[in-house]
Amino acid sequence: MKKIFLLTTFISAITFNAVAEDKINTILHARPGGLLGRSTELVELALGDRHGERIIVQNCAAAVAYLASTDVPTIAVGYSDMMVDVDKNPCAVTEDRFYGYLAAAPMSLCTRTENVDKALALINSGDQFKIAYANYPWINLMINNLINESGVNALAVPYKNSKAYRAALAIGEVDFMLSSFQGDGESCPVVFDNVLSGDAIVLGKDLFLNSPTSSDFSYSTYLFGTNIDLNKDLVNMIHSSEAFDNRTDQKYTPHMTDSSLTEQFKHISQ
């Protein structure tokens, strides 16, 4: 019995070390250069020598399908939109594949710098104001939650992408745009967070009263994968890497790091 116990312990130790020392592959499932492309590159740099190969697939559904079929340690970066409508969404990740939030950036209401006072006055007047947003499923859901919960007289106007809503803002078709990124000539006076940041002068929760969304509205990225027994340690390792310190997207910071993986998963898939 003792022999069997020792043998089992020995085999387990070898197996664990093998897993721990295995190279980790990454999956790129979006175009290089975008937020996901940059984040995947960041993860690869943070992994350093432990990075195996990069697998490129057509889309997030293909990434999820790939993970189901591989027996090699593999990770990928996901983003908020992949976890909307989890029952039907082919990109949604199950809890056993969720390795934790990578980073998040609070959303803001932005406008042209010269229009800040006028736009804020419009919100306070009670008249209807228009918020442009990129028509992605998660943002769509959140902005409509925000307006419905708070009862603010706002109209959320969907646009194809950031180019389209920035053009609409420039010509005065809308009063604000919902974004996590502030471009040249733009100001973001309202931030949906618990603290003011950047050039924000108002917290979202002070304008959109009674809405839980108004203080917890961040676009986030997360890690998901398979065949890795590191879970949260993997995210911690990335956060403490030099690559993360030097990241392009400085507005994206570690998110819910004090919460357990289960809490994080519940949060992203709610």
Added chain:
Amino acid sequence: MIESILVFICAALLGIFTGLMPGFGGLAAMALAYPLLITLEPHNVLIFYVVLISIDQYYNGLTAIIFGVPGASYNIPSVIEGHALFKEGKGGESVVFSAISSWICSLFAIVFIILLLPFMYYVYKIWTTEAQIVIFILMFLSLIVVSNNNIFINALLFLGGITLGLIGYDVTSGNQILTFNLPMLFDGLPIMCVVISILVFPTLLKNYFKQSAIIKWPFLDTNLYKKTFIKLFKTKKLPILRSGIIGSVGGFIPGLSYTASSLLAYSTEKAVQIKNKTYRRGNINCLIASEGSNNAGAVTQLVPLLFLGIPITASEALIYNILEQKGVIISFDWFVSIFWLVLLSFVLSSTLGLLIAGKYVNILRILDGLSIRALYTGVFLLLLFALYFVGSQTNSSIEFLIITLFLLPVGFILRNFDTSPLLYGFFLHDTIFYTVDTFSVLYNLRF
């Protein structure tokens, strides 16, 4: 820089090839070059496109004049006038006149755009969702009127293209449309598979059985360059100016673009010649009007795409799609940043076209004896390889081939139709849907 030069050379070679191959237009050439295009920087994608269409125009004119075969519908006037001149023994003269007028009109269009530049910013200022809806409606109408099928068929093809575009996972409703649970279809049908099966394959098939000849390139006397230049400036100022203006304006017409330029300038010049009682078949003024104006239109057609992100031809829609995949945000700033590069590429490619399709045209005698059928077969095999290569970039080569195989019967059924409305609808379906959606929210029309 080196990449840009290589891109320039590749595009020029492909432009020569497509120009010489009857029925093989710009969009088919873009499909052939797709594996290359998806790896290029956005500005090089534009250089490629600009050089390709510019050189293609010069050579389409050549085949029309020499062989009497129109490379595209806008070359029909060149067949009528240029080939008649060729048969009279004036092949060299008509080739040189055609090349020089094309070059002058290209430069004219470039100046035309530069003069328009100060006013363009104001267009951007009124570029509202309503304005975009109006443009889309106009584009749809002109597309179904001008494409080479009857209006009903064109409208059906356009709607068919939109329907093909709907295949995939719809993020707004959470429904999957005809994905058969294949992950690679969640993003929709791959562009390359659609273009090859619906456009390129039927074109190749049709021409394979139509063109069985062997290329016989005649010797052309082109030693009249200086004389022709002087003659053009002395006696053909007005026709050149007319074609420059008509060509430049015609380039803006959605769906038609430089085809409109060519046909409008030709009709105008012919009317002038008839009025002056100087018209007879083989009229050099009509030839230079047609050839010059389509080059001018090829320059100006790019403005709506680069400036407002509105592709007005199917091949531009493909370029737009590639640029979008690369994350390019088409805005006024982007337009300004690439404007001079695009114009410079036009000047250089036009000058190259002037030389290789004019003064040094006899270099093409090396093609003597080549079988056109063999060329089409080679193109088809190359396309299959391109398809496999593009698929391999995302580990989906087999899936790409299977999807193409399933779409080929559709292409076969549509082989006798102009499928550009279908491709246009396919390329732009999401832009159209998003714009309509924005409009419906702004005007409270959503149900």
